[in-house]
Amino acid sequence: MDEISNPDNLIDEDEKSRRDFLYVSTAVVGTVGGAFAAWPLIDQMNPAADTLALSTTEVNLEPIEEGQSITVVWRGKPVFVRHRGPKEIRNAKQDDNVELIDPETDASRVQKDKWLVLVGVCTHLGCIPLGQKPSEAKGEYGGWFCPCHGSHYDTSGRIRKGPAPTNLEIPDYAFINDTTIKIG
Amino acid sequence: MSTKFKNPIVNWIEYRLPIFSFLNDSLGSGYPTPKNLNYWWNFGSLLGFVLVVMIVTGITLAMHYTPHVDHAFNSVERIMRDVNYGWLIRYVHMNGASMFFLVVYIHIFRGLYYGSYKAPRELLWMIGVFILLAMMATAFMGYVLPWGQMSFWGATVITNLFSAIPLVGDSIVTLLWGGFSVDNATLNRFFSLHYLMPFIIVGLVIIHLWALHEHKSNNPLGVDIKSEQDMIPFHPYFTIKDLFGISMFLIFFMYFVFFAPNFFGEPDNYIPADPLSTPAHIVPEWYFLPYYAILRAFTKDFFLYWPVAWLITAKLAGVIAMFSSILLLLFLPWLDGSPVRSNRFRPISMMFFWIFVVDCLVLGYIGGKPAEGAFIVIGQVATAYYFAHFLVIIPIISRTEKVMQLPSSISKPVLQPAE
Numbered sequence: 112m113d114e115i116s117n118p119d120n121l122i123d124e125d126e127k128s129r130r131d132f133l134y135v136s137t138a139v140v141g142t143v144g145g146a147f148a149a150w151p152l153i154d155q156m157n158p159a160a161d162t163l164a165l166s167t168t169e170v171n172l173e174p175i176e177e178g179q180s181i182t183v184v185w186r187g188k189p190v191f192v193r194h195r196g197p198k199e200i201r202n203a204k205q206d207d208n209v210e211l212i213d214p215e216t217d218a219s220r221v222q223k224d225k226w227l228v229l230v231g232v233c234t235h236l237g238c239i240p241l242g243q244k245p246s247e248a249k250g251e252y253g254g255w256f257c258p259c260h261g262s263h264y265d266t267s268g269r270i271r272k273g274p275a276p277t278n279l280e281i282p283d284y285a286f287i288n289d290t291t292i293k294i295g
Numbered sequence: 296m297s298t299k300f301k302n303p304i305v306n307w308i309e310y311r312l313p314i315f316s317f318l319n320d321s322l323g324s325g326y327p328t329p330k331n332l333n334y335w336w337n338f339g340s341l342l343g344f345v346l347v348v349m350i351v352t353g354i355t356l357a358m359h360y361t362p363h364v365d366h367a368f369n370s371v372e373r374i375m376r377d378v379n380y381g382w383l384i385r386y387v388h389m390n391g392a393s394m395f396f397l398v399v400y401i402h403i404f405r406g407l408y409y410g411s412y413k414a415p416r417e418l419l420w421m422i423g424v425f426i427l428l429a430m431m432a433t434a435f436m437g438y439v440l441p442w443g444q445m446s447f448w449g450a451t452v453i454t455n456l457f458s459a460i461p462l463v464g465d466s467i468v469t470l471l472w473g474g475f476s477v478d479n480a481t482l483n484r485f486f487s488l489h490y491l492m493p494f495i496i497v498g499l500v501i502i503h504l505w506a507l508h509e510h511k512s513n514n515p516l517g518v519d520i521k522s523e524q525d526m527i528p529f530h531p532y533f534t535i536k537d538l539f540g541i542s543m544f545l546i547f548f549m550y551f552v553f554f555a556p557n558f559f560g561e562p563d564n565y566i567p568a569d570p571l572s573t574p575a576h577i578v579p580e581w582y583f584l585p586y587y588a589i590l591r592a593f594t595k596d597f598f599l600y601w602p603v604a605w606l607i608t609a610k611l612a613g614v615i616a617m618f619s620s621i622l623l624l625l626f627l628p629w630l631d632g633s634p635v636r637s638n639r640f641r642p643i644s645m646m647f648f649w650i651f652v653v654d655c656l657v658l659g660y661i662g663g664k665p666a667e668g669a670f671i672v673i674g675q676v677a678t679a680y681y682f683a684h685f686l687v688i689i690p691i692i693s694r695t696e697k698v699m700q701l702p703s704s705i706s707k708p709v710l711q712p713a714e
Contacts, residue, residue, distance in 0.1 A: 162474045186475035189571050237455040238573040258575050260666055276608050
């Protein structure tokens with residue numbers, strides 16, 4: 112009740128703090144409102160609904176012979192689907208125990224030993240590694256070789272040598288039946 | 296009412312909007328300029344000229360260009376073959392980018408040599424650094440638009456740099472792309488931003504000139520303007536000198552436009568973009584090569600990386616170093632502690648200036664070479680020297696060097712040649 116009994120207080124102190132409060136709350140509300148208004152302008156840059164809708168691809172595995180690879184496009188990126196032979200599988204499993212740059216077992220990277228499915232984008236700076244065609248260099252570990260900055264990947268798509276920091280990415284995929292997979 | 300001018304219409308306008316006196320005081324006879332400026336001071340006005348050329352040719356190119364992955368490459372070829380003078384406009388724009396960087400690098404090294412970044416011109420210099428950054432962003436996005444192989448893979452590699460940022464890197468890259476790879480959405484936004492950025496540069500240039508006009512140009516002696524005697528009016532002396540410089544520059548520029556239009560370009564960019572096949576050797580345009588060399592220098596066996604190896608990946612270290620190589624310039628006015636501006640009176644600084652020039656050229660050379668063998672080692676040494684120049688050599692030399700006797704004014708050595 113002090114303010115009422117002392118009019119000076121009411122004008123000087125209280126009035127001043129009330130005004131400060133109004134200034135601060137105006138600034139806060141304005142900033143928050145501005146942020147809300149800015150968000151659609153930023154989020155419009157993220158993938159649009161039609162881009163997201165294209166995010167699954169089905170692959171028929173039947174025509175791929177042992178030792179062959181095919182490249183399919185998923186979300187605008189190449190996906191390598193490799194039908195591995197027994198030797199490649201054996202090499203990949205043997206190397207589970209050696210020192211790896213990005214340690215992962217071969218078993219954790221495949222759903223069925225015969226089929227290796229990888230995003231064919233080098234994890235360094237996004238180039239497409241060579242090794243899909245029989246004529247191309249496969250690198251020192253018999254998998255893939257990125258010509259841009261010299262990264263070598265093994266028959267499980269793991270990084271073994273060069274500047275790339277991680278193994279070739281495994282996309283989400285599922286076997287619809289024995290001969291068809293759905294990526295994404 | 297003002298009666299400053301003879302023409303009554305000019306006076307009528309001047310009274311309401313003092314634009315004539317503003318122009319006269321900015322680049323007319325009302326703007327005093329140090330009288331000893333040499334030809335290295337031509338490059339500022341040259342930059343203004345190139346900026347206008349780029350905007351005019353760019354706007355006309357945009358009238359014929361189609362920013363769509365299916366049509367971009369062909370629309371550029373149509374400009375080259377079918378649009379009236381399209382070949383000329385595109386070659387001017389394309390080579391104009393190289394000219395812009397050539398001229399801006401000379402302008403920057405002029406500032407470094409004569410200490411133009413020192414008080415009271417620190418902000419002038421810092422605004423210039425931001426102009427350089429804006430130019431780089433503009434050039435990068437413009438190079439993507441023809442949608443050739445180098446356009447596509449350059450965009451892929453550079454946008455992937457942001458994936459090195461911990462935690463949010465991949466989300467940022469997706470945001471930049473507008474998808475899961477460089478694609479139509481990316482091309483569209485690069486076109487939009489490429490059109491916007493030059494006008495942001497114009498805005499920065501106006502602020503740059505504002506700051507320049509506050510304390511006037513530095514000069515080859517680096518001593519302050521002391522009296523009216525030290526200056527001459529901008530018009531007609533420097534308007535005519537700048538026009539002469541532009542004429543000389545145009546001979547050089549037009550040589551490339553007409554006789555070697557693809558000298559600065561990469562042949563691979565005349566192959567349409569193919570997202571499933573990477574060219575064997577990706578190189579950026581020549582004006583980005585030194586930064587590219589710094590980026591690539593950071594590998595696991597580079598000694599500058601060792602102190603931070605426990606904290607960040609080599610890739611992230613390279614990205615940070617590349618951006619720092621330019622951002623360091625912002626701190627130069629304080630890294631350099633010398634009271635003397637011009638290197639004419641700082642013999643040791645002058646020597647290190649030239650070593651630094653060579654170092655930048657070496658970085659540029661290495662940036663264009665594949666990352667193998669001796670090139671890696673040379674690139675790493677040159678990168679280490681680049682940072683040592685700013686963080687060790689300049690701070691120490693500028694504070695310990697014995698400088699030569701400065702002339703008492705700009706006019707002194709002009710009227711009585713020293714020795």
